[in-house]
Amino acid sequence: MKFKESISKHRIINNKIGFYIVTIICTIIVSLGVSTKCNAAVSDLAYIRSNTTSWANEYNQYFIKDNYGESGCYPPDYEKRYSYGDWEMKAENSHGETLWLNGIRLYYENESRKAAVVLPINSNSEETRYCDIYIDGKLEDSIILYKRQWDILCKLPIEIFSKAKDYKIEVVTLDKDNKELRTSLIVKVYRPFVLEKNLIKKIENTSDNSGLKVEWRDLGTVKSYYVYRAKEKDGFYKLMGMTYSPYLIDDDVEQGQKYYYHIIANFTNEETFQSYDVEGSLNNVKKPKSNKLNRPKIKIKKKSKKWQIYWGIISDKSSGIEVYMRNGHGKYKKFRKINTTKKLKKSKNKKGTVGITSSRKTLIKGVKYQFKARTFYYKTNGRKVYSKWSNIVKIKG
Incomplete structure (x- = not known):
């Protein structure tokens, strides 16, 4: 029984030692600079270590595996569908640290491959940790680099290049003095990546x-x-x-x-x-009711002892009417005998005022009188809105 317990204890100890060893190895690998993405803007990153014996094959294989051709060759669509404009391939400081942009590769979809945009970057800095990629001044992604000589392939989203225009691509990092190393290129896209027919x-x-x-x-x-x-x-x-x-x-x-x-x-x-x-x-759109007031029409009705300024039914949104009078050559004034009328007749079936009636005695014999009228209503803010002036009617005393 003691022998079995001893074996179990040794197994537990060995398992713990194994766990610690694996943890230490993983920590060392991470500290050596295994690259990770800071956000999901860049759709795929292929990291190639330049100090491994298989680097050239790995780098070249990345292009060949999806029918993109040899890594050192320009894509078949170069100059026909896109080209480089003014660009600076290399940034270098006094310590000899360099940051390179090895062009850019735009691959358009065909029968043998999917569309892709590949951006190769190279640096010899051992102090460089982070690298930012900017497109037209906007940060597209940040990546952590190897802490030694490295090459990296960034596969950018093709949606970025959905317009025929010039794009400025910049790659920025910090050197050992914490100063910027910046390099850039201008990509002229003549045929954008149009992703769907739903234009x-x-x-x-x-x-x-x-x-x-x-x-x-x-x-x-x-x-x-x-x-x-x-x-x-x-x-x-x-x-x-x-x-x-x-x-x-x-x-x-x-x-x-x-x-x-x-x-x-x-x-x-x-x-x-x-x-x-x-x-x-063409969608059938109902025209909204106009708030514009109709121009009133007035006339004079005469009787033996009375006379009337008649305007009849006013069906628009007018809430009242004002009548003005001129006798002889004086200025128009509000009708002197009757106040402004606000109880207008709006339809045949509704009660309301259709005119102003007065005695013939109110008119001075031999004087010519002229009348005109306008309707009005009040907006919610209290502002008074008028119609156009009516026609002018005349009567002689």
Whole structure:
């Protein structure tokens, strides 16, 4: 029994020793500089140690394995679909520490490979720990580097290069004096990575609801966009227009008719890209009721002993009416005998005032009188809104 207990104790001790040894080995490996990503912006990082005997094969194999060709060769699309502009390959300090950008490789999808963007970086610094990658001034990713001579391949997301334009790529690190080592290159992309055929973003009414606005994704610097339209999905597509902007206004549309739009982008390298056909139609938009007041119409009704300024039914949102009078050549003034009327007749079935009645005795014999009127209502902020002046009516005393 004691012998068995002794064996068990030795096994436990050996297991603990083994665990500690594995832990120490892992710690040493990490301290030697196993690289890790700081965020998920860079889709894949391939780290190649330059001081291993198999480095050249590993580095070259990375390009060959997915049909990207030899590492030292330019991609087949170089100069045709993209090229380098002004660039600085190497940054070096007084200590002889260097940071290199070995160009950039843009691979477009074909039958044998998927699209990819590979950025090779090289440095001989033993003090360098971190490296930041900037694209057009925006931090794309930060990576931890080997603490010795190293080469690294960064596989960037192709979505970054979705426009035909110039991109500035910068790689920045700190040297042993904690000063920046910075190198950069300018990539001129003539044929962007267009990831899907759903190029058209939306088709909607114009602001005045008289036409359709067709908008699509901005592909950057293009020679032109051609916009085609058909009235049936499999019908004849007619050229509607050519534009340099990622939208077009189609004002030749009818309510209730469906339209199908097709976009062709023409790039500066003479390549083209065609979108899927997208359906659109003019939405039926109810016009909001106007707050504008109608111009009132007035007339004078005469009787033997009375006379009346008559305006009848006022069905708009007017809440009152003001009547002005001029006798002879004086200025217009509010009607002197009657206050402003606010109880207007709004419809046949509702009660309300349709005019102002007065005695014939109120008129001075031989004097010519002129009248005009305007309606009004109050906004929620208390502001008074008037209609246009009515026609002018006349009566002689």
